[in-house]
Amino acid sequence: MAEKVLMKGNEAIAEAAILAGCRHYFGYPITPQTEIAAYMAKRMPKIGGTFLQAESEIAAINMVYGVSSAGKRVMTSSSSPGISLKGEGISYLAGADLPALVVNCQRGGPGLGGIQPSQSDYFQATRGGGHGDYHMIVLAPDSVQEMAQLTIKGFELADEYRMTSMILADGTIGQMMEPVSFDFEIKEAPEKPWATTGTGMKRPHNIINSLYLKPEKLEETNIARYEKYAVVEEKEALAEEYMMDGAEIVLAAFGIAARVTKNAVKAARAEGIKAGLIRPVTLWPFPKAYFEKALGTAKEMISIELSMGQMIEDVRLATQCRIPVSLTKRVGGMIPSVEEVLCAIRKAAERIGD
């Protein structure tokens, strides 16, 4: 078994990014993700990489745009208010079909909000966040190990589909320490013949661009991009099923909320309640098939969130509202307790007469 090291979630992201061949990091300080920048500041100069503290989140994401245009693996990280600032750049990355990794270690909002964990950027992440028709691949780790693993997967998927991957974490997973193994097989970045690396006077010039003044051309590029998204939805949707055998009460939770929910599901099973959990690992594409399958036995679903109810909409869409879906949530930096979730499960069990 591979050696494990004790690390913070944010540090695991940084180390995994370096393993994935990322040699360019641009960021701006914001709690609760600054460990990523600090780690990169320490490591990058030692391995011939670039760590640059940008003048703003806007500048950082545009530096990412530049490195990605030149064909290299590149990332930035921030937390909720900073991600809003990056929204413009993320839209341009999508419009120019550039691969990149963006980490959002979420905190409570709106506005300046707070610095405690939250999942209230779910809509922003899964619907794109900036202007125009586009998606990012959104990955939701629930452990320090997955912070590392999904960072590598994020780079690989970004390159494969020429999309931005977002790690949608939260302050808790970013800050907590757990043992993590870095024994990964990593796909190297593919050839990027489209990149602006200089023509070498050997080929016509490459252009990285998101401007199409002719409406029929812009329509064509949007439709082609959504054909690519359909492939991503078909092939990359991923979830973990926990105690789903014969589950009548199905819980949906991701990230830190899933950690709490697992304990509640286990406790409910011990009480004889047929509860189970679907933990989406990809939030976009949303793992609809897992929810469709669950309808075989499910009578009610409960979405457990650190938001006022955002993922619940995708749960309802995935199940086409065939069974009731309710919400159990805490917001503003609060996390639901196992008891709160268990209580919601018991109430659902009473309703369905289990």
Place this chain on the structure above:
Amino acid sequence: MVVFDRPHALLDVPFHYCPGCTHGIIHRLVAEAIDELGIEGRTVGIAPVGCSVMAYDYFGCDMIEAAHGRAPAVATGVKRSDPDHLIVFTYQGDGDLASIGTAETVHAAARNENITIIFINNAIYGMTGGQMAPTSLPGQVTQTSPYGRDVKACGYPVKICEMLSQLEGPEYLARVAVNTVPHVRAAKKAIKKAFQNQIDGKGFSLVEVISSCPTNWGMTPEKALQWVEEAMIPYYPLGVYKDRSAGIIPGAKEA
């Protein structure tokens, strides 16, 4: 025999610029500099948002279209991706560089980022139809200053070369014009130097080019060139504002 031909670094495509606009001259000067320095194959240009947004179709080197004002940040990324090989330039107008992108400009200069910036100052937003620019002159009539730029209400023009010259970072800052033949010659020299500095690893070099906009100034091309001479240049004096290697550093003179 000397044949006056199209520079290789400019593609054989029609420009979309208005008649009498001096973007064409400046494009040519940039392309000539790239040709003469033999760097086309390793040059990446960054186009702005504004009239020269489609510069990516005109230059023969690899090109990137940036978000409004963000070209210096994009250029920073490109340059850092392969600093020993790539030559990176941005081509930006006054709204792009001196208004929405001021922060990116100032900080790229402060870092002495080893890039070349060609800054076109024509005192107006051309692409959107002639609105007041950060560089519009006091009293200048535009679509959004129909009674003339009132400095009490909208403040004073931003003088980029003067402002950046106060920073320790930048290597070279010069303001030139293209309204007369001698000015065009001086502009060419400054632009070539701004690229040469990058090749030599000297750092951030910005050339501000006073340009004209006959369409949105409501003048004939000839009158517009005169207005550059009579109104623009007195407000924006031409010259070298900083040249570290040549010892031109503001404030270094003895009292």
